[in-house]
Amino acid sequence: MAGIAALFVSARSLKAIGLAVWLASFVLLAGLVSFAVTLQGRETVRESVAFGMADVYRLIGSLDTAFDEMARMVTGTPCGTFYMRQMRRVAFLPDGLSEFFHIEDGRVICTLSAEHLEVAHDLGPPDFVREGALETRFWLDRDLGFTGLPGTIGTIAQRGPFGTVIPPERVTLNLPPWIVAEAVLVAPDGRWWHRAGNRHVHQDVLIVGPGLSWSDAGGPAVRRTTCDRDGHYCISTRIHLTDFVAHRPIVIALVVIFAILGASWIARVVRVLIRRYWSFEARFLRKFDAASLLCAYQPILEMKTGAIAGCEVLVRWRDVDDSIVYPDEFLPIVARHGLMRRLTALLVARAASELGETLGPDVRLQVNVNIFPSELDAAGIEAAFRPLRALADRFTVALEVIESDALPLERVQREIEILRQAGYRIYLDDFGTGYSTIRHVAALDIDGVKLDKAFAMAPDGTVMAEMLQHAVCMVRSAGRKIVVEGVETATRLEQLRGQADRVDYVQGYHVCRPLDIAGFAAFLEERRTESASEDRRAA
Ligand SMILES: Nc1nc2c(ncn2[C@@H]2O[C@H](COP(=O)(O)O[C@H]3[C@@H](O)[C@H](n4cnc5c(=O)[nH]c(N)nc54)O[C@@H]3COP(=O)(O)O)[C@@H](O)[C@H]2O)c(=O)[nH]1
Numbered sequence: 001m002a003g004i005a006a007l008f009v010s011a012r013s014l015k016a017i018g019l020a021v022w023l024a025s026f027v028l029l030a031g032l033v034s035f036a037v038t039l040q041g042r043e044t045v046r047e048s049v050a051f052g053m054a055d056v057y058r059l060i061g062s063l064d065t066a067f068d069e070m071a072r073m074v075t076g077t078p079c080g081t082f083y084m085r086q087m088r089r090v091a092f093l094p095d096g097l098s099e100f101f102h103i104e105d106g107r108v109i110c111t112l113s114a115e116h117l118e119v120a121h122d123l124g125p126p127d128f129v130r131e132g133a134l135e136t137r138f139w140l141d142r143d144l145g146f147t148g149l150p151g152t153i154g155t156i157a158q159r160g161p162f163g164t165v166i167p168p169e170r171v172t173l174n175l176p177p178w179i180v181a182e183a184v185l186v187a188p189d190g191r192w193w194h195r196a197g198n199r200h201v202h203q204d205v206l207i208v209g210p211g212l213s214w215s216d217a218g219g220p221a222v223r224r225t226t227c228d229r230d231g232h233y234c235i236s237t238r239i240h241l242t243d244f245v246a247h248r249p250i251v252i253a254l255v256v257i258f259a260i261l262g263a264s265w266i267a268r269v270v271r272v273l274i275r276r277y278w279s280f281e282a283r284f285l286r287k288f289d290a291a292s293l294l295c296a297y298q299p300i301l302e303m304k305t306g307a308i309a310g311c312e313v314l315v316r317w318r319d320v321d322d323s324i325v326y327p328d329e330f331l332p333i334v335a336r337h338g339l340m341r342r343l344t345a346l347l348v349a350r351a352a353s354e355l356g357e358t359l360g361p362d363v364r365l366q367v368n369v370n371i372f373p374s375e376l377d378a379a380g381i382e383a384a385f386r387p388l389r390a391l392a393d394r395f396t397v398a399l400e401v402i403e404s405d406a407l408p409l410e411r412v413q414r415e416i417e418i419l420r421q422a423g424y425r426i427y428l429d430d431f432g433t434g435y436s437t438i439r440h441v442a443a444l445d446i447d448g449v450k451l452d453k454a455f456a457m458a459p460d461g462t463v464m465a466e467m468l469q470h471a472v473c474m475v476r477s478a479g480r481k482i483v484v485e486g487v488e489t490a491t492r493l494e495q496l497r498g499q500a501d502r503v504d505y506v507q508g509y510h511v512c513r514p515l516d517i518a519g520f521a522a523f524l525e526e527r528r529t530e531s532a533s534e535d536r537r538a539a
Helices: 002-009 011-073 081-091 201-208 241-247 249-278 280-286 327-336 340-358 378-384 409-421 438-443 453-457 463-477 490-497 517-538
Strands: 100-104 107-111 115-122 128-130 136-143 153-159 162-166 180-186 192-197 211-213 221-227 233-240 293-302 308-318 365-371 395-401 425-431 448-451 481-485 505-507
Touching (some): 002 011, 011 081, 011 153, 011 162, 011 180, 011 221, 011 233, 011 249, 192 201, 201 221, 241 249, 249 280, 293 340, 293 517, 308 340, 308 395, 308 517, 327 340, 340 365, 340 378, 340 517, 365 425, 378 409, 409 425, 409 438, 425 438, 438 463, 448 453, 448 463, 453 463, 453 481
Parallel strands (some): 308 365, 365 395, 395 425, 425 448, 481 505
Antiparallel strands (some): 100 162, 107 115, 128 136, 153 162, 180 192, 211 221
């Protein structure tokens, strides 16, 4: 879970997520729009094929009508005068069929153009036969020289004793430039003949197969074949995607622009939602509980004895990705949402349980806890500190009031009095910075003052370092105990030892950094062993 949460917390992975969402949205949107365009393309193909098929059905209809008329009207002695006159009348029908024959046993006996043939023309076996109640035979692309029209090629159809010629240009394919198509006539045994359109398209579909295919040299192409209801007349189509793109640049540009804009919008919304849900503030407020608050203990050294007299309890928060967050980052959120009391109560409960269970029963310490000025009301403090106060025989509680805002002196003084009478010690924190003033030190009945670490941490020779001594004198003159924090070097500790009659306690990285409870217990044990051996040496 922490691993997944870490994805949303890190700015780098958030960028990666944004990019992934953008790409996925782009592919999805481009796919959806392309699908819509493809459907529209399929519709165009369907319409074009239907247009071609309409010619086929018209031709079949003309053939049926012509043969019906022949059967009805052409009677009498075959190839006789009356017979031929009637045949001519059928030829005048406006169906595009104008040449008719009389056929017996597969041989043409007479034609409208050539009349009675001197030698009957043997048609040979038909190329294919349209089965059914009205069987029709076809001879494709035959030389019609026997009709008196040398060099003319045409398809002959025969039903009963009658035959006719189908002109070659009867099927038209009305197609946009990005579709290539071929109309073919297919025999029941699979043989087929080109009728109109682009040669090789039907063969291509037969070899590669219908559907989307990538094997063709012209790139990916969509192929299909549509046939009439008898399956004899078919139109095969092939759309090369490159042709489609080349012929519809505006559509393609619009698809790309739409997909880019849409994907950017979706990615932005997703990023905003992720940021909102996983912002530091949002996840802190979601996971602000006893389990996520941790205590660090920083030892406080008593100058007079050289012993560890106490510790400051410092809060830490475990983020959703298990990283440890320092208070400067989340205290403003705590203050903004009025969670100061809850923070103190949770922290005190944890500290009481850790200190009580881990340190030996003989260890006596002053436990300093930071509180906001707004928390300074005796009843609230008593409630929050109950777990520590239950261990009053081992731990004395000192409240470090962080002066983050101006103190209402009268009210604060009243609360301080009650708390001190109850056994609490009160310190003003961060003296010398912000709102912490000498006026407060003089006006409030407090136990001590913690000098801001900026004094002790300042390099020798700087004004701040110089002011350290004066600040100590000033606080001392108000009769308060002094804690100097931010002692990071042995030199600074030595300098403060020179003022040991005025500086009561020091705290800082040179003494010890804040530790977890196990580290703190080990540190105390080590100090105890060291001072015991020093005592033995002195004895
Ligand atoms: N209301 C609460 N405020 C709290 C609580 N716990 C901490 N705080 C306040 O948060 C501020 C930052 O604290 P932190 O990051 O824990 O830093 C503390 C020490 O680590 C640091 N310190 C101590 N010695 C040194 C040192 O030698 N060098 C150095 N660079 N830093 C050092 O100082 C911080 C302790 O400051 P203070 O409280 O003034 O003694 C800080 O303002 C805390 O007050 C909490 O539970 N409640």
